[in-house]
Amino acid sequence: MKKRLAALPLALMAAGAISTSAQAASTLVYCSEGSPEGFNPSFYTAGTTFDASSKNMFNRLVEFKLGTTETEPGLAESYDVSEDGLEYTFHLRKGVKFHSAKDFKPSRDFNADDVIFTFARQWDKNHPYHSVSGGSYEYFNGMGMPDLIKDIVKVDDYTVKFVLNKPEAPFVANLAMDFASIFSAEQADYLMDKGTPEQLDINPVGTGPFQKVQYQKDSLIRYTAFDDYWKGRAEIDRLVFSITPDASVRYAKLKAGECHVMPYPNPADLEQMEADSDINLMHQEGLNVGYLAFNTQKAPFTDTKVRQALSLATNKNAIIDAVFQGAGKVAKNPIPPTMWSYNDNVKDYSYDPVKAKALLKEAGYEDGFKTNIWAMPVQRPYNPNARRMAEIIQEDWKKVGVDAEIVSYEWGEYLNRSKKGEHDTVLLGWTGDNGDPDNFLYVLLGCDAVGGSNRAQWCDEEFNNLLLAAKKTADKAERTKLYEDAQQVFKREAPWVTVAHSVVYEPIRNEVKGYKIDPLGGHYFYNVSLEK
């Protein structure tokens, strides 16, 4: 009894506190799933970090058009590509302002020096900032930029030229990635003179729509709308990231009105969210693919007919139901449908065990054979339960006489061994980096990637030539045609069973307007407003 009496007034006070918070309508609260690793996006590869830094605080020379994988002008108003595809000249936007930090006020607008600084820091090992904060530039290195860039030249204050070692059309899409977020060279110089260069990575100023006010570690990040933003001030006044690692708790907060947008809901909660009249459950196919790769350098998978037969023998719809519980979609191409150049005319191998058996007979495997299926030990968006997926495929294949054993290793070991091609067939997947088809097709299926990320160990001349041609031209229509053809070749040769694309769900409260799901997995709040 004592307990209840003591708790009641406190509970009443709490109820009061909540109703006042609802009135501060221009504060948008985003229940983020974790703490950012830091505020310099060029050091990291995690989406959580990008949401807190690059997506809302910074701009890049080119940017992704929100809701698509296409690029549009950002801090560069336009760019020209030389005839040989080796020189990219960027014409920079004038009158772009940087934020201010507590001890730093920018004295000039954004210009070519900032672009040079941003890239030179990551590229030039002798740059005074290169090893500040133990700098390791994972994405810059991972996208092969050090080998690609031959020179970066400041032509004048508002023109920068990148000279490449080889023609590479996806280069522009790379510049729209988070690691290419433009920092202020003036702030860098100021902090270097002051003797605290590492502050640049803790409290950087950007040109983006929101400026960071405060970060309470593991708890909150607070931003205010930047008044001088070059695209115009954001509609909301304040943006708060309320760091909430548990998905059920995020959902509880969303229901209670303590946050407006939440990422990564539990699949089990989706049905209830759909039914909730306060919540708008948005969804879109993710920029990823989960696949089963045949080792095309090992018999019997050297034979196209065997690969086609096992593709026919796999019941993908059953997998979507059992493994993805609705949060997935059958994949027919190696690239997801939200990506430009997706070829919807490709005809998939639909489940047909009888035809599969006939094909196996043609290939001389009437009595089947023994093989293995490698199943990943970890959960990924494109494959939430690889073990279960492997079991379903094992059952399916048994029906056509193929006896598969399921194999698994620790994750690091798994990646290494499958790179070397020790598997017969392996389950894996990919999440896109820059929205360019090359980032799926060439990275995962190009001849250069055999012995690396090409788990099918598949090198097809026709396919590879199409991709190489697409790298050499900057004309998007032409590239689209080449990639569409490449997808036809891929399907005919069947180096993979394309299993699924995950579906990304993002529940938002009804009062949130203008929010769009980013196919690249980011969370942007510039275009968002709150209805009272």
Place this chain on the structure above:
Amino acid sequence: MFQFIFRRLSLVIPTFIGITLLTFTLIRLIPGDPIEVMAGERGVSAERHAELSAQLGFDQPLYVQYFNYVSGVLQGDLGNSLVTKEPVLSEFLTLFPATIELAFCAAMFAIFIGLPAGIIAAVKRGTLFDHSVMTFSLTGYSMPIFWWALLLMLIFSVNLGWTPVSGRIDVVYWIDDVTGFMLIDSILSGEEGALSSAISHLILPSIVLGTIPMAVIARMTRSSMLEVLSEDYIRTARAKGIAPWRVIIIHALRNALIPVITVIGLQVGILLSGAILTETVFAWPGIGKWLIESIGRRDYPVVQGGILIVASIIIVVNLLVDVAYGIVNPRIRHSR
């Protein structure tokens, strides 16, 4: 007395070495190294892996790494986080006030509910109240924290709307970090309603974290009281016609409290380890959540340093309890 304290202290040193050795080895036994975790399925080339390993000092033999770590610790340097690059100690100090605040409130909840419940149950032994206290405390003791937290959250925050779901204070209040204790900072900020918001955010996590210690305290108090109440001097006191509450509070409770205080001291460890789960559920920015995330990211220095500090706190508290006991009760001093 001095000899007793010295003996106790000399036991601390091997414990300390054991902890450093255990955390150092265990975190490295978990498959996957920090570099691979960072790279994900993109993978990282062998050369790049070697380059980063050298940069982080992972290319050296394990005993050299261990020696470097321990010699750093002896100089007060716990190393820097591999992820944020910030010193482990300064991260710990930023987050520790939140854990203390929560643990303190949980302890208060446990004591103020557990103690009276235990006393009354003992006095009214065999009644319905006694049985209910025993049942509730057994349930509370075996309650999975995660589930208990979500259940309370669902009832009180989502359905009834009495308490906020998670966090330390409502987002409308932009409170500066002065002491790190939200209850104090919210008063210092002078913003109207900030304190009550901070308090309302503390209620559920304190109850969740305090449930197990409360159950332990209630059960301990009850059994200790029962023992004391059957002693001759209590009967004598009663026979002398002293008021019943006086007999219970002044005569019995004082003596019954000694083992209870020991148990309360031992709860410090339970509070700190329970904080790991409670903080994760309630998105409470303390050291528990910090350690869990660091294990996921294989952030070796944070895991080693964080556990070492927490373990040291538990060792010191236990040492203090032991010493205090030695002072209070000379029999303990001499028998060991």
